[in-house]
Amino acid sequence: MSRGLSKIPILLWLLVTISCSPGEGTEGPGINEIEDLKTKQYAIQGQQLYLQYCSNCHQEDGSGLARLIPPLKKADYMLDDIDRTIRLIKMGISGEIIVNGTSYDQPMPGYPQLTNLEIAQISTYIYNVWGNKKGLVPAERVNTVLENASNIPLQ
Structure with a gap:
């Protein structure tokens, strides 16, 4: 066997190890800056739930979907009222809402199957x-x- 071929398994192992290793910041934007341990634990669990239930519409980065689905990132509607957001996650909403001066009128389904702890984690x-x-x-x-x-x- 030539010397070059004997290095291939090592190079493959190295490539797989590097590509599968968690990189810096894999918990998501902002999570690494959370200092309180319980808050960080909730946020990490909440990120997984957000990706499962919310990101399809609101996008992984919270930017929303053009004029169809409102953003969550820097959204005055969300930031103004945490309690309303909690209710929206559980019960959904239909009808017009105004987010950052833009009208949105797409119904949002609620997730009644989520536990209160899961809603706390997403929030x-x-x-x-x-x-x-x-x-x-x-x-x-x-x-x-x-x-x-x-x-x-909810309005």
Whole structure:
């Protein structure tokens, strides 16, 4: 066997190892800057849930989908009211909303199957990435908000 061929398995192993290793910042934008351990844990779990339930429409980077789906990144509608966001995740919404001065009228499905903890994790994620630093959204807050949700309009 020539010397060149004997190096191929090593090079392949190195290539696979490098390409499969988590790179810096794999937790997502903003998560690495979270100092509080519980908030960081919620955000990491929330990122996975966000990717599963929300990113198809709102995009992985929170930018939305043109004039069809509103952005979450730097969205005044979201930043103005954490409790409303909690209710939206659970119950969805239909009808017009205004986000950063732009009208959106596409219904958003709710996710009633999500637990209050999962909603807290998603909320913690979206409120601590893309330049936001709102801190932990605890499951207890989600419990309280959703217990009183039937009396509060989403708009």
